[in-house]
Amino acid sequence: EAEVAQSPRYKITEKSQAVAFWCDPISGHATLYWYRQILGQGPELLVQFQDESVVDDSQLPKDRFSAERLKGVDSTLKIQPAELGDSAMYLCASRGDIDPWAFFGQGTRLTVV
Amino acid sequence: AQSVTQLGSHVSVSEGALVLLRCNYSSSVPPYLFWYVQYPNQGLQLLLKYTSAATLVKGINGFEAEFKKSETSFHLTKPSAHMSDAAEYFCAASNFGNEKLTFGTGTRLTIIP
Numbered sequence: 001e002a003e004v005a006q007s008p009r010y011k012i013t014e015k016s017q018a019v020a021f022w023c024d025p026i027s028g029h030a031t032l033y034w035y036r037q038i039l040g041q042g043p044e045l046l047v048q049f050q051d052e053s054v055v056d057d058s059q060l061p062k063d064r065f066s067a068e069r070l071k072g073v074d075s076t077l078k079i080q081p082a083e084l085g086d087s088a089m090y091l092c093a094s095r096g097d098i099d100p101w102a103f104f105g106q107g108t109r110l111t112v113v
Numbered sequence: 114a115q116s117v118t119q120l121g122s123h124v125s126v127s128e129g130a131l132v133l134l135r136c137n138y139s140s141s142v143p144p145y146l147f148w149y150v151q152y153p154n155q156g157l158q159l160l161l162k163y164t165s166a167a168t169l170v171k172g173i174n175g176f177e178a179e180f181k182k183s184e185t186s187f188h189l190t191k192p193s194a195h196m197s198d199a200a201e202y203f204c205a206a207s208n209f210g211n212e213k214l215t216f217g218t219g220t221r222l223t224i225i226p
Contacts, residue, residue, distance in 0.1 A: 042216035100145045104156040
């Protein structure tokens with residue numbers, strides 16, 4: 001069964017360092033999402049791509065976060081510099097053109113120390 | 114903007130008892146509705162989905178949900194709880210033509226032996 005791949009699964013980084021997460025969506029899925037989930041809360045959308053274009057990044061803290069999907073396939077989410085409050089689970093999801101539901105990866109658990 | 118409300122951040126039921134997790138949505142136009150389950154340090158797995166077909170939707174692991182337009186609800190039920198059902202459950206919604214997924218704050222389900 002096709003899956004959304006994310007790496008790394010866990011990341012510990014020091015405050016003020018740069019960190020990057022990678023996501024490979026299900027093949028053929030044009031829509032890709034990055035969500036942030038703080039412990040004990042629901043996922044919140046950071047950025048949504050349609051192919052290589054950003055559809056919604058209204059909740060992305062653009063002073064420190066950036067996201068790209070250069071060839072419309074895999075995607076990278078970067079944080080620079082990381083802050084203590086960025087500690088969270090970062091979830092990637094993808095969605096096909098026909099079915100309105102999204103498939104999620106296993107997530108990257110980020111701890112900023 | 115679409116919003117999703119989950120009543121009860123924590124629900125405890127005895128093994129074998131009925132599970133009822135509540136979800137209400139805000140849209141005046143019936144959206145697509147989903148229930149996802151999340152186990153510790155894992156991504157989100159789709160349990161079931163409502164896409165304007167049958168109002169009673171059956172999902173995996175014996176769960177089902179009923180869409181009630183008059184109550185703007187999409188509550189999740191399971192007749193008999195199993196220990197393996199212990200997890201976090203998220204209700205989510207998206208509107209037709211807008212692929213943004215909006216999540217509720219989640220309900221942690223605990224099963225009492």
